[in-house]
Amino acid sequence: MTWIRHSDFYGEAHTISDAEMILSQQREGSAPPVPTEEEIERHYWRRWRRAAAYPAIVFIMIWRKLVSPLYGQVCGFYPSCSAYGLEAVTVHGLFRGSALTAWRILRCNPFTGGGINHVPASPRVWPEEELPEIVRLNHPPIPRDPD
């Protein structure tokens, strides 16, 4: 099984390609399996610890489906506040995730310049196919410019 770390998305280039590279190296066997025993253990244990965040995750997902489209793209940041919130709660859990989200929403005002602002990396690991969609979406690979 191939595993993926949240921090894999925080390489030099800040893109998913780093994560993909690590994955392919794992498949070839040239890189050691990413998660240590401890990390895998933590992953299963966290299933229960994460339960508290599920209502928040569902709430933000519904918000993004129903409410966000009403006002369109107005956030000065990337990822947008709701995408940030979803990722934060998903990877950091209810308490830290909510705090991070609240702080981000406070910063989302005309006086901060906006720009790229990712959720801080968390120690979470996932089997490749369990990686939450939002993590993939928030860290898209930036294609090279044609020139």
Next chain:
Amino acid sequence: MAFLDTIMWPFSWAVSFILSTWHSLLTMVGLPEGSGWNWALSILLLVLVIRIILIPLFVRQIKSQRGMQIIQPELQKLQAKYKGKKDPVSRQAQVAEQQALFKRNKVNPFMTCLPILAQMPIFLALFWCLNRIGGSGRMGTSDVDYQEEGYYALSSSEVTSFANSRIFEVGMPDTFLGAVQGDPALMGGTVAVIVLTTVMIVMMVSTQFFTQKQLMQKNMSEAALTGQFAQTQKIMLYALPLVFIFGGVYFPVGVLIYWTATNFWTMGQQWWVIRNNPTPGSLAEKELNLRRATKGLPPVGEDARKAREEAEKPKGQHKGPTAQPKKKKKKKKKGQR
């Protein structure tokens, strides 16, 4: 209303305080205390105070707008790069790149509407003030008789004076809608109120329209005039006047004075900026350079850049004795690259 009043408290207080102060000063200078002109002038001076406070915000808005216009070509390049890539991940990548581009050029999409947003609480405070002190049967009138209690920093005698003051036989709290509906609290004659409010609404809307039009015609670079941004500006050009026409019928005369005056201020401010500091590549810049040329001054902005590039180009035909060192220089440059 009570909750909104709590939020609005500082603004209501500030507006009434500024009005009260100017009114006292003008009375001291010798204007009749109960005259509508005294109060109208106080409102104009309120506009002056507010707009001076908002100048830094305006400067930031101009910078942001300029940045937005300057990056238009880069934005179009981005759109071309992601053309046809409709999957969510690519779309996210495009948004990410766009946001980074905004940040690099200090463009803040919020900034475009901030000066108008920042004025909203002030406008609302004045609107409520005039609506409430004016008598009965109006929107937002509560049970409190402000003419007895006073309104925030305005004392009861000042509120009474304000509510009963007239210009052209029209009361400060009178509205177009009130006149049309035959509101018994109307201070002036129906016809007088309708005429004055109509004139003021027309002035308010036309200054708004003209300012926006001027901005688009003169101060946007050619690249900016074709993009998505231009489309938004065009919608603003026609939508905002509509909003003000339909809103204007509810505005008391005092609010119409405020809004018309503030629009004139914006117009003057923009005229000054366009004249002296136009956007690179815009029509206004060409005009500025024409004016500079007649005075014998070198061009600025886009033309200056072109002129510099022109001067740097090696000229093939006229190789005099001075050609030699120039050529050497050029070779050196090439070698370095």
